[in-house]
Amino acid sequence: MSREKFIHSFPLILILTLTGLVAATGEGKEFYIVYLGDDPLNHVSAVQTHMDILLSVKRSDRDAKESVVYSYTKSFNAFAAKLSKAEANKLSRHDQVLSVFPNQYHKLHTTKSWDFIGLPNTAQRKLKTEGNIVVGLLDTGINPESESFKDDGFGPLPKKWKGTCGHFANFSGCNKKIIGARHFKLDRNPDPNDILSPIDVDGHGTHTSSTVAGNQVPGASLFGLARGDARGAVPAARVAMYKVCWASSGCSDMDILAAFEAAITDGVDVISISIGGMTKDYVSDTLAIGAFHAMRKGIITVASAGNDGPTSGTVANHAPWVLTVAASGIDRQFRSKVELGNGKNFSGIGVNAFEPKQKPYPIVSGADVAKNSESKDSARFCMDGSMDPKKVKGKLIYCELQAWGSDSVVKGLGGLGAIVESEQYLDAAQIFMTPGTVVNVTVGNTINNYIHSTRSASAVIYRSHEVKVPAPFIASFSSRGPNPLSEHLLKPDVAAPGIDILASYTPLRSLTGRKGDTQYSKFILMSGTSMACPHVAGVAAYVKSFHPNWTPAAIKSAILTTAKPMSVRANSDAEFAYGAGQLNPTKARSPGLVYDMDEMSYIQFLCHEGYPGSKLAVLIGLKINCSSMLPGIGYDALNYPTMQLNAKNDRETSIGIFRRTVTNVGPSPSIYNATIKAPKGVKITVNPRSLSFSRALQKRSFTVVVKAKPISSGQMASGSLAWKSPRHIVRSPIVVFKPLE
Numbered sequence: 001m002s003r004e005k006f007i008h009s010f011p012l013i014l015i016l017t018l019t020g021l022v023a024a025t026g027e028g029k030e031f032y033i034v035y036l037g038d039d040p041l042n043h044v045s046a047v048q049t050h051m052d053i054l055l056s057v058k059r060s061d062r063d064a065k066e067s068v069v070y071s072y073t074k075s076f077n078a079f080a081a082k083l084s085k086a087e088a089n090k091l092s093r094h095d096q097v098l099s100v101f102p103n104q105y106h107k108l109h110t111t112k113s114w115d116f117i118g119l120p121n122t123a124q125r126k127l128k129t130e131g132n133i134v135v136g137l138l139d140t141g142i143n144p145e146s147e148s149f150k151d152d153g154f155g156p157l158p159k160k161w162k163g164t165c166g167h168f169a170n171f172s173g174c175n176k177k178i179i180g181a182r183h184f185k186l187d188r189n190p191d192p193n194d195i196l197s198p199i200d201v202d203g204h205g206t207h208t209s210s211t212v213a214g215n216q217v218p219g220a221s222l223f224g225l226a227r228g229d230a231r232g233a234v235p236a237a238r239v240a241m242y243k244v245c246w247a248s249s250g251c252s253d254m255d256i257l258a259a260f261e262a263a264i265t266d267g268v269d270v271i272s273i274s275i276g277g278m279t280k281d282y283v284s285d286t287l288a289i290g291a292f293h294a295m296r297k298g299i300i301t302v303a304s305a306g307n308d309g310p311t312s313g314t315v316a317n318h319a320p321w322v323l324t325v326a327a328s329g330i331d332r333q334f335r336s337k338v339e340l341g342n343g344k345n346f347s348g349i350g351v352n353a354f355e356p357k358q359k360p361y362p363i364v365s366g367a368d369v370a371k372n373s374e375s376k377d378s379a380r381f382c383m384d385g386s387m388d389p390k391k392v393k394g395k396l397i398y399c400e401l402q403a404w405g406s407d408s409v410v411k412g413l414g415g416l417g418a419i420v421e422s423e424q425y426l427d428a429a430q431i432f433m434t435p436g437t438v439v440n441v442t443v444g445n446t447i448n449n450y451i452h453s454t455r456s457a458s459a460v461i462y463r464s465h466e467v468k469v470p471a472p473f474i475a476s477f478s479s480r481g482p483n484p485l486s487e488h489l490l491k492p493d494v495a496a497p498g499i500d501i502l503a504s505y506t507p508l509r510s511l512t513g514r515k516g517d518t519q520y521s522k523f524i525l526m527s528g529t530s531m532a533c534p535h536v537a538g539v540a541a542y543v544k545s546f547h548p549n550w551t552p553a554a555i556k557s558a559i560l561t562t563a564k565p566m567s568v569r570a571n572s573d574a575e576f577a578y579g580a581g582q583l584n585p586t587k588a589r590s591p592g593l594v595y596d597m598d599e600m601s602y603i604q605f606l607c608h609e610g611y612p613g614s615k616l617a618v619l620i621g622l623k624i625n626c627s628s629m630l631p632g633i634g635y636d637a638l639n640y641p642t643m644q645l646n647a648k649n650d651r652e653t654s655i656g657i658f659r660r661t662v663t664n665v666g667p668s669p670s671i672y673n674a675t676i677k678a679p680k681g682v683k684i685t686v687n688p689r690s691l692s693f694s695r696a697l698q699k700r701s702f703t704v705v706v707k708a709k710p711i712s713s714g715q716m717a718s719g720s721l722a723w724k725s726p727r728h729i730v731r732s733p734i735v736v737f738k739p740l741e
């Protein structure tokens with residue numbers, strides 16, 4: 001319960017890409033995931049092997065049977081079981097066992113947005129193939145009654161589909177739009193705030209699903225705000241929901257892994273996962289492992305970068321085979337006017353749907369209406385139980401931000417509304433259940449001074465309205481690079497809208513989910529990299545509907561090399577904030593050239609990064625010997641569509657030689673010439689400078705040499721290479737940086 005409160009108390013930031021580190025406990029035993037070295041032969045023999053291995057640490061058959069909660073036998077060979085620490089240690093030394101990880105719990109990390117980034121309703125579509133595309137989401141469940149998921153006009157299910165869907169508690173079942181819905185809760189701990197079925201009691205999963213593939217719903221809005229047609233990127237595509245996130249506990253590794261396995265077996269084409277990753281190596285992180293197995297089967301995984309910005313080095317879900325998405329803002333904001341009794345007006349950010357009934361209202365500062373002297377500190381933040389109801393009743397309250405929800409506290413005490421002062425989160429609108437808005441520190445101080453300058457301070461908070469703002473810019477909360485794990489790999493990959501996105505919601509939760517809120521809506525505004533991720537997953541599905549045979553790497557390359565460059569001036573963290581730039585859907589359909597890769601390319605990369613070959617069995621099912629393998633070539637040993645050089649030495653010039661191969665997916669014959677942009681102090685050369693293609697799918701290789709003069713630690717410099725033909729521009733950002741020491 002306390003965890004639930006914690007998650008919901010920061011709906012913007014914490015709900016919207018689920019990273020926690022709480023392990024489930026019970027009699028000193030915890031859940032562990034045990035990986036075996038070989039690919040499973042078949043389900044029955046694999047399950048038997050799992051029991052045999054467990055028996056080596058358990059006293060009896062019964063003990064072993066009771067402790068195992070899941071056998072993963074389809075894409076990879078592993079099991080989840082409840083073990084003591086000693087048993088886990090012992091198992092990790094077993095011959096057949098590759099690694100043993102404790103199960104951890106992660107946190108969850110549109111109308112207008114599609115027109116804004118250039119996927120208008122009139123965009124060219126291949127409806128027939130789009131109807132065969134299935135997007136799988138690992139999330140909080142889905143509301144099947146939403147208009148976004150009606151199946152009018154949908155044809156029969158794709159032939160390849162092997163997924164299932166049933167009637168569960170409070171879940172009316174699937175149709176031809178939602179074709180799969182399952183839930184995973186292997187810890188079996190009851191959750192009083194959730195329902196054991198694919199139904200979405202949170203709203204997050206319904207929102208992300210409708211952003212990817214929701215039908216067009218005309219006239220959608222939240223209380224008249226953000227009015228327009230709500231629709232997903234691929235309205236003709238199908239949705240499969242794998243519920244792995246639960247209201248009280250978050251999203252656990254063993255459930256995420258089971259969902260990946262199910263999605264791969266069911267036959268999804270794209271996986272969208274807006275869940276927090278952990279900075280663990282690529283052979284220990286469940287999301288990276290699950291996504292690798294998906295990639296082996298031709299399924300691209302798109303994931304949120306996280307909401308821990310603007311601190312540098314916070315980007316999550318950054319494996320090279322994952323497409324990592326940052327959040328950008330579109331050109332509108334929701335603001336409310338605050339008018340003080342002295343006639344001065346200010347503007348705050350947030351969504352409140354309340355017209356003032358009279359004006360003005362008396363206003364006091366939370367700090368001045370504390371219940372007693374001990375509660376003065378928490379009354380400043382208008383925290384629950386800190387204020388005197390008699391002094392709050394009938395008034396507006398000025399609060400500093402510590403946790404969201406002061407409007408709920410104020411309302412509970414008979415207060416009328418809240419002005420919240422904050423240094424952070426001033427680019428995304430918080431939804432209020434009373435008149436309310438968020439102001440910055442400068443404005444906050446002015447209001448607080450005014451309150452203390454008169455005996456009868458008064459104010460009015462007006463209903464929110466839309467204003468135009470310059471865009472795109474990267475959200476303050478969007479996690480930033482550099483990649484904390486691989487100095488050779490630029491992350492995040494790309495940016496997509498993730499601020500104030502309107503999409504479908506659940507009828508099972510009020511808009512704020514907090515006590516006293518009686519506001520419900522079919523659509524809601526949400527912000528987070530969680531909202532940006534399904535935009536890119538939708539475009540991956542869109543690209544795949546034109547090119548059903550493209551590999552995940554080719555689809556990713558198409559999305560990255562066609563992204564719109566963003567402004568360094570407006571985003572001081574440059575590529576560490578936005579990667580290749582802003583998602584550009586219609587261009588991604590026709591990239592001209594792609595940087596393609598197969599699973600062995602990634603294995604060569606991991607060997608180059610220094611991973612011992614024995615650990616790579618978690619990914620490919622057999623132990624390999626890195627030194628007897630063909631080495632990956634060039635500075636980063638990867639055919640990635642972006643390049644990043646880590647300038648290490650203080651005095652000498654750093655040199656990175658990047659080797660790349662592109663495949664022609666555009667017209668032939670065609671000739672591409674290189675255009676290079678090099679920042680000051682960096683020399684970039686490419687050889688050859690011209691690539692000519694006489695046929696489709698022809699490959700051409702080239703070398704990029706980056707020479708960088710010393711830069712100071714924590715600094716970065718941005719350049720680029722663009723291959724240009726008369727019809728295409730294939731652009732790769734090139735970043736030189738020096739990590740903070």
Ligand SMILES: *[C@@H]1O[C@H](CO)[C@@H](O)[C@H](O)[C@H]1NC(C)=O
Binds near residue numbers: 170508
């Ligand atoms: C779920 O279904 C049960 C049984 O029909 C019902 O009593 C309960 O109110 C429903 N819960 C919600 C949140 O709708």
Ligand SMILES: *[C@@H]1O[C@H](CO)[C@@H](O)[C@H](O)[C@H]1NC(C)=O
Binds near residue numbers: 345
């Ligand atoms: C503040 O807003 C009110 C209501 O819109 C308006 O009447 C008033 O003139 C404004 N005051 C100033 C100083 O702009």
Ligand SMILES: *[C@@H]1O[C@H](CO)[C@@H](O)[C@H](O)[C@H]1NC(C)=O
Binds near residue numbers: 441442
């Ligand atoms: C606070 O907001 C006001 C009005 O929107 C603006 O003029 C001011 O520059 C802001 N101050 C800071 C520190 O952001």
Ligand SMILES: *[C@@H]1O[C@H](CO)[C@@H](O)[C@H](O)[C@H]1NC(C)=O
Binds near residue numbers: 625626627628
């Ligand atoms: C790995 O391969 C190298 C070179 O082929 C060989 O010398 C080495 O013994 C091998 N290591 C293992 C553990 O097999």
Ligand SMILES: *[C@@H]1O[C@H](CO)[C@@H](O)[C@H](O)[C@H]1NC(C)=O
Binds near residue numbers: 671672724
């Ligand atoms: C590419 O470069 C060649 C010479 O290197 C030139 O003849 C050709 O016109 C260039 N093409 C384009 C599209 O710029």
